[in-house]
Amino acid sequence: MTANHFPGPLSGIKVLEFVSIGPGPHCAMMLADLGADVVRIDRAGGNGWPNPIADRGRATVELDIRSEAGRQNCLAAAAKADVIIEGMRPGVMEKLGLGPEVLCDLNPRLIFGRMTGWGQDGPWAKKAGHDINFIALSGALAAMGEPGQPPRPPLNLVGDFGGGSMFLVTGILAALFERERSGRGQIVDAAIIDGTNSLMSFFAGLLPGKQLSMDRSLNPLAGGAPNYRCYACADGRYIAVGALEAHFYTTLLKSIGARPALLAELADVASWPRQCEELAAIFTSRTLTTWCDLLDNVDACTAPVLEAHEAAQHEQALARQGFVQHAGFAQSGPAPRFSRTPGQITASRDGRSALASWGVAISD
Numbered sequence: 001m002t003a004n005h006f007p008g009p010l011s012g013i014k015v016l017e018f019v020s021i022g023p024g025p026h027c028a029m030m031l032a033d034l035g036a037d038v039v040r041i042d043r044a045g046g047n048g049w050p051n052p053i054a055d056r057g058r059a060t061v062e063l064d065i066r067s068e069a070g071r072q073n074c075l076a077a078a079a080k081a082d083v084i085i086e087g088m089r090p091g092v093m094e095k096l097g098l099g100p101e102v103l104c105d106l107n108p109r110l111i112f113g114r115m116t117g118w119g120q121d122g123p124w125a126k127k128a129g130h131d132i133n134f135i136a137l138s139g140a141l142a143a144m145g146e147p148g149q150p151p152r153p154p155l156n157l158v159g160d161f162g163g164g165s166m167f168l169v170t171g172i173l174a175a176l177f178e179r180e181r182s183g184r185g186q187i188v189d190a191a192i193i194d195g196t197n198s199l200m201s202f203f204a205g206l207l208p209g210k211q212l213s214m215d216r217s218l219n220p221l222a223g224g225a226p227n228y229r230c231y232a233c234a235d236g237r238y239i240a241v242g243a244l245e246a247h248f249y250t251t252l253l254k255s256i257g258a259r260p261a262l263l264a265e266l267a268d269v270a271s272w273p274r275q276c277e278e279l280a281a282i283f284t285s286r287t288l289t290t291w292c293d294l295l296d297n298v299d300a301c302t303a304p305v306l307e308a309h310e311a312a313q314h315e316q317a318l319a320r321q322g323f324v325q326h327a328g329f330a331q332s333g334p335a336p337r338f339s340r341t342p343g344q345i346t347a348s349r350d351g352r353s354a355l356a357s358w359g360v361a362i363s364d
Contacts, residue, residue: 008035008343020087023164032057033334061351080358087115110185119191131159138196147217163195226275237288238305252300
């Protein structure tokens with residue numbers, strides 16, 4: 001399959017990915033799912049986090065980019081690429097002779113996507129860090145976890161992927177769109193701390209008017225409120241309740257046989273712990289399956305808390321074919337979906353032959 005015949009809205013776009021971990025590979029996966037021809041420049045031994053799902057859809061070629069031969073091969077590939085994805089600390093690509101000044105001069109239409117935690121400048125730019133550190137500075141981490149306990153990171157979804165790869169994808173797509181008008185590429189500086197700060201805009205906008213508190217025990221979206229939290233069931237499984245609006249909460253209370261007065265008592269924030277205990281006693285009286293049978297067909301904003309391996313078998317995922325079998329795994333399908341140019345998971349390919357289709361011959 002040539003670079004111009006990959007399915008999806010990004011068909012014909014050539015992406016050169018320098019191997020990294022976390023958000024960089026996820027960004028490349030998304031672009032590949034949407035039809036881009038992605039070639040990864042790998043290092044000996046890979047990135048240490050081999051992942052048959054996040055690494056899907058691209059060709060891989062192993063090069064020593066610290067050698068002159070490796071550098072020349074990278075230059076040749078960059079000259080043909082539309083997009084670069086790199087996730088090294090600021091200054092590393094420049095030391096390798098593969099920074100944006102060099103590559104964008106070589107290829108003026110190149111979109112140079114840079115993924116870091118702290119950004120390309122500032123006093124922390126070259127400081128080591130991971131997702132938990134980046135979201136710590138945004139105010140997001142402080143609001144997570146049980147009141148009175150140390151904050152608990154929500155996996156690395158908020159920083160690496162929510163504030164990282166998703167913003168890098170957005171930046172790359174915006175730069176590609178702008179290039180259609182100007183004919184020129186540019187650098188996309190995607191920092192996880194910037195993206196996470198943007199994700200926090202909803203909360204930041206409500207704080208000045210005291211419409212919401214970030215105190216975990218008082219924040220209705222942090223699990224402190226009785227109508228927005230998870231409850232244990234009789235079988236040890238959990239059900240997620242998100243009945244924020246009054247009419248949804250009314251339906252929930254009626255459906256589970258709880259006191260209707262709990263709706264009015266919701267305004268008494270000081271009594272939330274007692275209200276939570278009252279609902280917890282009700283939910284623990286039946287199994288998750290029983291509650292799902294009762295609540296799945298009413299507008300009470302509830303859902304079972306599924307384990308990761310169960311997600312693909314839920315009726316909603318099955319109806320939308322949200323997961324596909326590929327390379328022996330049930331994998332999430334390309335997202336978002338398009339009416340005319342749907343994305344598709346493509347098979348992994350040999351990097352040398354993929355670059356040959358770009359007109360690049362890798363020399364040893």
